[in-house]
Amino acid sequence: MITNNPATMDNTSQITSFVLSGLNVMKYQQVALFSLTLISYCSVVVVNVAVIVTIIFDKNMHEPMYILLCSFCMNGLYGTTGFYPKILWDLLSAVHVISYSGCFVQAFVIHSFVCSDLSILAVMSYDRYVAICRPLVYHSVMSKKRLLMLVSFSWFTPFCISAVNMILASRLKLCSSYIARLYCINWIIVKLSCFPADTTVNNIVANITIIFFLFHFFFIVWTYVYVIKTCVNCSENRAKFMQTCVPHLISLLIFIVTIMFDVLNLRFGSNLSPTIQNVIALELLIIPPIMNPLVYGFKLTKIRIRILSFITCQIK
Template identity: 35%
Template sequence: MTNSTRVSYFTLAAYFDLGALQYLYFMIIMSLYVFIVCANVLLIVVICMNRSLHEPMYLFLCSLFVNELYGSTGLFPFLLVQILSDIHTVSVPFCFLQIYCVYTYASIQFSNLSIMSYDRYLAICCPLQYNTRMTSNKVAMLIALTWFYPFLAIFILISLSVPLQLCGNIINKVYCDNYSIVKLACSDTTVNNVYGIFYTFTTVVLVILILYTYMKILKVCFSGCKQTRQKAVSTCTPHLASLINFSCGCFFEIVQNRLDMKHVPIVLRIFLSLYWLTCQPLFNPVMYGLNITKIRISCKSVIFGKL
């Protein structure tokens, strides 16, 4: 395409002919989506209905589960339609809408994990000051900031990508990706790259904050009594596991974008590109629902109608 040609649709080139297996894949994806919706909705209802769970840690968890519903809805229905479709194209407006949903989901996820690590840091390292430093107003402000900043930051990111003149319309993914669109640009992408570096820097700051809080928590665990260690392990293990899982998924995505992966089987490439978007909504409800006693008991009460 020339510089003067405006792209009206994108072709998702990572899909391949599934034949009769497309219905099997459709049922698998549908089952995963139904599980994600049911599990996350259950946990949101449990936290909202049970007044004993109206504490900062559980409110941050509720924000996490709402975000997972949001991110899953931005991906799974689209995948289901594409699996059954013979032509894997998507209009430009819808493509950018999906990018906005997927990227804000990822950004909110990191922000949520950051404030959750800060909350655990205050609870374990500064227990006597916890109630005065983690007030209800501060909790509300942190949750609002967790959602507001990603929506604003990704809006700016998309606004820089929309005006680009493109030399092609082939995206080698099963969903729309901003980095892939920028690579198709014929026009100057300096501003996009600079803003991408700035946004990456803010994400690195969040990662450093999380690592710092866990270094402090580990220090307390090793120097404290057995009861302190047990409390720290029981409350921090699900959060740390969630963080590692999400970080691994993001790492897979970055590697795929930056390196030539043509020698890797296409099925594995698709799995790695979807890992960071699918495994968190599947992983977190199970991890938090089973490991945090209050949530586990409350879930049983809701399911069996005893709440």
């Protein structure tokens, strides 16, 4: 509970850890949940690593579309690494705590993971726009130098934005160490600040962040409006759209649905049961990282054939 007691405010620097209260399960359920969580994490690692390794070692896939997909899968591994090891440890522990610095690191990883996902999706949509709408200049526009700049943008910018949000949150005096969630996020940390803490700068930067990434979303919509217009009257472009753009749109839909549920859960989820709140909170860290490589792996012929041939060779 946040208190206005000045004595409490003076002692805020003594907060060295946070209690994660989202995990409320009976002891006999812990083993089953631990097993399911471990299987889920192993599945995320296997499917993402399979796509990454396939793209890295197959020189025929050293093209912008596949390199961006490789970056996409790497980001999935990065984001889940910020969550799964901690939750697996908590499922085996009687007390669910996280250190002060560990909480901020976890919040930074998850925040930057989500932002990078949308940035990479925006770059991928630009790549498909150039490939379908401007095929004659595709190789000159999506040169190695341009590709390196775009990949760097999709990682570096979200990292910087997330770092600024975390630094601003770290300067606040906190009057509670109770986090009603399975993992740390910046929004909840800011909510723990002592009243009347000045969170104006935090709110301004948070709103700028939201607006900045909303522009990413609108850019994706804009590119696909042109892509669909180009594909309507051309069977060759329609085939290319179905092969390379549909997986991207599915990934975008998965991302939007999971992030929308998570935001609604943060804003209005107080009336829901803790179990439902936990399920909604976990969707963002479970569904996209495991579904994205599966969608691309099944839909993109080169990746599917390469992985199936590797599996067949191992069986023989």
